[in-house]
Amino acid sequence: MNLIICEKNIAAKRIASILSGGSSKQKKIGSVPVYDFSSNGMDWKVVGLRGHIINLDFPSKFKIWWRIAPRNLISIDPEKRVTQKGIASALKKLLNDDVSVIVATDFDREGELIGVEAIDLVKKYNSNVSKIKRAHFSAITPSEIKDAFAQLTEVDYNLSAAGESRQVIDLIWGAVLTRFISLTSNKTGKEFLSVGRVQSPTLALLVEKEKEIQAFKPKPYWKIIAQLKKENGFEADHKNGRFWDKKEVTSIFEKIKDAEEAKVTSVEKKKRKEQPPAPFNTTSFIQAASYVRVSAAQAMKTAEELYMNGLISYPRTDNTVYPKSLDLDEILTKFKNSEFGDDVNEVLQHRRSKPMRGKKKTTDHPPIHPVDLPKKPLSGRSKKVYDLIVRRFLATLCEDALSETIHATFDIKNEPFKAKGYRLIEPRWRKIYNYIKTKEKPLPSLEEGDNIFVSKMLLKEDETKPPNRYSQGTLIGKMEDLSLGTKSTRHDIINKLYQRKYITFSPFAPTPLAVAVIDSMSDCDVVNPKMTAELEKDMDLIAEGKKTLDETIDESRKMLTKVMQELEKDKQKIKKNIKEASLKQNTIGTCPACGKDLVIRMSRRGKRFVGCTGYPKCKNTYPLPQRGVIIKTDTVCETCKTPVVQLKTRGKKPWDLCIDPDCASKENDKQKKDNKNKN
Ligand SMILES: [Zn+2]
Ligand SMILES: [Zn+2]
Numbered sequence: 001m002n003l004i005i006c007e008k009n010i011a012a013k014r015i016a017s018i019l020s021g022g023s024s025k026q027k028k029i030g031s032v033p034v035y036d037f038s039s040n041g042m043d044w045k046v047v048g049l050r051g052h053i054i055n056l057d058f059p060s061k062f063k064i065w066w067r068i069a070p071r072n073l074i075s076i077d078p079e080k081r082v083t084q085k086g087i088a089s090a091l092k093k094l095l096n097d098d099v100s101v102i103v104a105t106d107f108d109r110e111g112e113l114i115g116v117e118a119i120d121l122v123k124k125y126n127s128n129v130s131k132i133k134r135a136h137f138s139a140i141t142p143s144e145i146k147d148a149f150a151q152l153t154e155v156d157y158n159l160s161a162a163g164e165s166r167q168v169i170d171l172i173w174g175a176v177l178t179r180f181i182s183l184t185s186n187k188t189g190k191e192f193l194s195v196g197r198v199q200s201p202t203l204a205l206l207v208e209k210e211k212e213i214q215a216f217k218p219k220p221y222w223k224i225i226a227q228l229k230k231e232n233g234f235e236a237d238h239k240n241g242r243f244w245d246k247k248e249v250t251s252i253f254e255k256i257k258d259a260e261e262a263k264v265t266s267v268e269k270k271k272r273k274e275q276p277p278a279p280f281n282t283t284s285f286i287q288a289a290s291y292v293r294v295s296a297a298q299a300m301k302t303a304e305e306l307y308m309n310g311l312i313s314y315p316r317t318d319n320t321v322y323p324k325s326l327d328l329d330e331i332l333t334k335f336k337n338s339e340f341g342d343d344v345n346e347v348l349q350h351r352r353s354k355p356m357r358g359k360k361k362t363t364d365h366p367p368i369h370p371v372d373l374p375k376k377p378l379s380g381r382s383k384k385v386y387d388l389i390v391r392r393f394l395a396t397l398c399e400d401a402l403s404e405t406i407h408a409t410f411d412i413k414n415e416p417f418k419a420k421g422y423r424l425i426e427p428r429w430r431k432i433y434n435y436i437k438t439k440e441k442p443l444p445s446l447e448e449g450d451n452i453f454v455s456k457m458l459l460k461e462d463e464t465k466p467p468n469r470y471s472q473g474t475l476i477g478k479m480e481d482l483s484l485g486t487k488s489t490r491h492d493i494i495n496k497l498y499q500r501k502y503i504t505f506s507p508f509a510p511t512p513l514a515v516a517v518i519d520s521m522s523d524c525d526v527v528n529p530k531m532t533a534e535l536e537k538d539m540d541l542i543a544e545g546k547k548t549l550d551e552t553i554d555e556s557r558k559m560l561t562k563v564m565q566e567l568e569k570d571k572q573k574i575k576k577n578i579k580e581a582s583l584k585q586n587t588i589g590t591c592p593a594c595g596k597d598l599v600i601r602m603s604r605r606g607k608r609f610v611g612c613t614g615y616p617k618c619k620n621t622y623p624l625p626q627r628g629v630i631i632k633t634d635t636v637c638e639t640c641k642t643p644v645v646q647l648k649t650r651g652k653k654p655w656d657l658c659i660d661p662d663c664a665s666k667e668n669d670k671q672k673k674d675n676k677n678k679n
Pocket of ligand 2 (some may be wrong): 290637638641642658659663664
């Protein structure tokens with residue numbers, strides 16, 4: 001009997017259907033589906049896991065925080081525990097003495113580890129099982145799956161060890177640092193402060209940027225703009241660009257403000273070829289997902305679903321170069337009679353001699369590309385993400401776009417002006433991958449020596465702008481540059497920071513508490529990306545078989561011991577900083593009854609409300625909405641003088657709210673509601 005073990009049930013179902021030519025039958029062991037078929041006189045059974053079926057954690061006696069000093073946790077070995085008992089017992093029942101096991105989980109560190117976890121269980125349940133093979137594929141399509149099972153390989157224990165080292169190191173670091181910071185600052189229970197090896201240096205990047213923005217002092221500058229007219233109106237700027245001196249710019253403007261004519265002094269036209277983008281890897285895909293307003297975590301989740309359903313190739317890849325073995329023509333043919341037909345025709349008529357390629361080349365998986373058309377039309381986020389991947393793929397095969405830029409210069413009463421025009425001549429891939437909006441800026445036909453009519457001269461004042469915040473996409477790019485996390489984990493790290501209330505999504509910025517946590521650890525290596533990058537390198541070496549799991553974990557323990565020595569020295573500073581920041585973060589204004597501070601508190605049942613720091617003398621309290629982020633506004637309600645807070649709920653516009661539910665300004669709303677209820 002052959003037993004195929006897949007990463008998830010949906011993959012098991014598709015793989016069984018492909019290998020059996022559609023004749024597989026679903027049975028159930030307990031609640032776990034198993035797909036049965038026979039082929040070449042052999043029985044096959046296919047079962048799906050639920051990702052990891054084993055969890056790594058400290059022995060239960062160390063789970064109570066105050067029972068062990070955080071630093072003593074460093075040397076404790078975590079234990080493995082089966083978390084998916086139903087799947088484990090189904091595996092046990094499927095084993096007999098002549099079973100051959102084929103691991104068909106995702107092909108990367110995480111997938112290899114998931115496979116090895118299952119093998120360990122198999123061996124525990126039946127030590128006679130010795131035939132174990134591995135199937136490698138990059139897409140769940142008939143041709144890939146059939147090829148993979150025709151050329152089975154061996155399980156790569158180095159790869160799974162690299163995955164396991166990440167699990168162990170992240171567990172130890174996370175537990176030790178989180179417990180230390182939380183206990184030091186008296187934040188335990190629901191409000192604990194999480195600290196982690198990848199998480200904290202990432203948060204430090206956001207904090208650093210926020211400080212740059214806060215420290216930024218805008219500088220005023222002036223620009224002189226000439227509104228010109230020939231056929232249509234267009235604008236020219238003074239060649240100097242920004243003027244920093246008001247006196248200088250005013251004297252020039254005074255001289256030319258009544259000008260009626262601009263003389264064309266030069267016209268230069270340049271044709272330019274514009275290359276299509278490189279094929280998608282995980283990072284560039286996540287970055288591009290923002291074009292269709294899909295966040296990093298949502299983009300990966302959707303891509304994984306599309307992969308499991310056999311529509312796109314494996315979405316976790318660093319590769320940006322199509323391998324020779326990938327049949328690009330076959331994919332084009334498949335998409336010719338689809339809604340992408342016109343785009344495919346554009347590619348066929350203007351196909352580039354070699355497809356675009358990016359800088360990173362790996363051999364595990366191809367760049368993310370479409371592999372099939374959906375059987376049922378997709379909708380919502382799935383459609384957006386799928387279309388993005390199809391259009392990117394088609395664009396990478398298309399010829400360069402051709403555009404023209406025109407630089408013209410003018411003379412207005414002996415002052416030099418310039419104008420720039422841009423137009424697309426042959427859009428090519430830009431028409432297919434239409435997410436990057438190019439602003440066409442046409443100029444009328446101009447000849448040297450022409451006199452152009454000046455309709456108006458403008459003196460505009462503006463000021464320099466602070467540096468841009470990160471977007472999720474640019475942060476993931478920066479994390480990649482600094483080797484923080486991996487293609488599979490970066491989007492999760494950002495989501496974790498949000499869940500821990502360290503960041504808000506709009507704007508994408510750290511909260512005051514996050515700033516305090518990072519500041520209090522700023523003298524310590526734990527917020528420095530260097531150390532984390534070093535550990536990532538060690539994990540790569542494990543995957544290559546050049547270092548062992550134990551060596552790497554030992555080294556990480558030594559590093560963490562040093563980090564803890566640094567942190568323990570700063571204990572008092574950490575305590576003070578975080579206490580002040582959390583009070584500041586929770587203070588929302590002044591109590592109208594007694595003049596003391598109003599702060600956000602938690603009730604014993606875990607519900608938030610506003611209480612007065614004058615308690616027990618002042619018993620003033622206000623209820624709060626339980627969902628969304630509450631932000632201090634420094635304003636009070638015009639009607640009742642109670643503090644106003646801003647409520648931000650994901651996907652909704654921020655909303656200013658007077659915290660007093662009995663405020664007279666709400667009478668109208670209440671009446672409307674009451675009337676509605678009556679009707
Ligand atoms: Zn009060
Ligand atoms: Zn009010």
